[in-house]
Amino acid sequence: xxxxxxxxxxxxxxxxxxxxxxxxxxxxxxxxxxxxxxxxxxxxxxxxxxxxxxxxxxxxxxxxxxxxxxxxxxxxxxxxxxxxxxxxxxxxxxxxxxxxxxxxxxxxxxxxx
Amino acid sequence: xxxxxxxxxxxxxxxxxxxxxxxxxxxxxxxxxxxxxxxxxxxxxxxxxxxxxxxxxxxxxxxxxxxxxxxxxxxxxxxxxxxxxxxxxxxxxxxxxxxxxxxxxxxxxxxxx
Numbered sequence: 001x002x003x004x005x006x007x008x009x010x011x012x013x014x015x016x017x018x019x020x021x022x023x024x025x026x027x028x029x030x031x032x033x034x035x036x037x038x039x040x041x042x043x044x045x046x047x048x049x050x051x052x053x054x055x056x057x058x059x060x061x062x063x064x065x066x067x068x069x070x071x072x073x074x075x076x077x078x079x080x081x082x083x084x085x086x087x088x089x090x091x092x093x094x095x096x097x098x099x100x101x102x103x104x105x106x107x108x109x110x111x112x113x
Numbered sequence: 114x115x116x117x118x119x120x121x122x123x124x125x126x127x128x129x130x131x132x133x134x135x136x137x138x139x140x141x142x143x144x145x146x147x148x149x150x151x152x153x154x155x156x157x158x159x160x161x162x163x164x165x166x167x168x169x170x171x172x173x174x175x176x177x178x179x180x181x182x183x184x185x186x187x188x189x190x191x192x193x194x195x196x197x198x199x200x201x202x203x204x205x206x207x208x209x210x211x212x213x214x215x216x217x218x219x220x221x222x223x224x225x226x
Contacts, residue, residue: 009154032212044157044203046214090156094212099145099164100172101207101215105156 002027002093006104014112015083021076021107023065023091033074034092034101035065044090050074061085086111115140119204119218126225132177132191134221136204139185144206146187147215148179151201163187164209199225 003026013019025031035047048059055067065076074091091104119136126132138144148160159172161179169179176195180188187204204218 006156034214036215043219044215044217049212049214051212092157092215096211099162099207099211100159100170101147102159103149103157105154 002031002095002100002102004091004093004102004104006091006107008107009105010108010110012110012112013081016080018079019077019081019085019109021089021091021109023074023076023104025072025074025091025093027072027093027095030096032094032096033065033067034094035059035063035074035076036090036092036103037087038090038106039087047076047089081109081111083111083113085109115206115216117204117206117216117218119221121221122219123222124224126194126223128196128225129193132189132194132198132223134189134202134204134223136187136189136218137185138206141206141208142184143209144185145209145213146181146185147205147207148187148189149203149205151203151220157203161189194225196225199223 005024033050036044037047038044048057050057050067058064063078088106088108090106092101094101116139147162149157151157162170163181178190202221205215207213207215
């Protein structure tokens with residue numbers, strides 16, 4: 001069975017500073033990895049995904065994530081955040097042989113002026 | 114284009130009453146369908162998913178059930194609600210291929226009193 005751990009429940013960061021949101025997964029088989037974002041009072045939308053190939057994945061709004069198989073991690077990064085990046089971010093995993101998507105508990109990113 | 118409809122947006126029900134939440138998808142065929150529950154600090158918990166009519170996989174043994182009477186219709190039900198069933202319920206769909214992104218509905222906030 002797969003699982004996802006997002007250790008940071010809240011991350012405050014000042015505007016224009018870099019940010020990293022951590023995600024670790026557990027699976028006995030190969031996986032697909034995703035980051036979703038939920039802006040205040042909005043639905044969830046996909047930021048980026050990793051299926052195979054290059055371990056550095058670029059997504060929307062300047063975010064990127066790096067798949068690290070040895071560390072079973074898929075951390076999300078942005079070099080300079082904006083106030084509008086304030087949202088909740090969810091990491092998700094899907095074992096490559098299944099249709100199940102397992103989500104982490106989420107990280108609330110609060111960008112401060 | 115594809116759209117997902119979920120209703121009602123808000124529901125207040127007494128303990129012991131039945132529940133029926135409906136989700137329909139338009140603009141696509143043979144979608145995979147999902148029910149998640151979102152609770153503060155617990156992220157998105159996968160409740161049920163379906164890869165075809167009448168095919169339901171249950172992820173969490175509990176007081177709820179799901180049905181898929183038509184290709185693009187997914188229903189979440191309960192015969193008798195418990196206080197612990199309160200939460201934000203999200204329906205989602207993905208294309209049939211593995212590793213495809215999820216498209217989420219706008220959710221139903223259920224309060225059981």
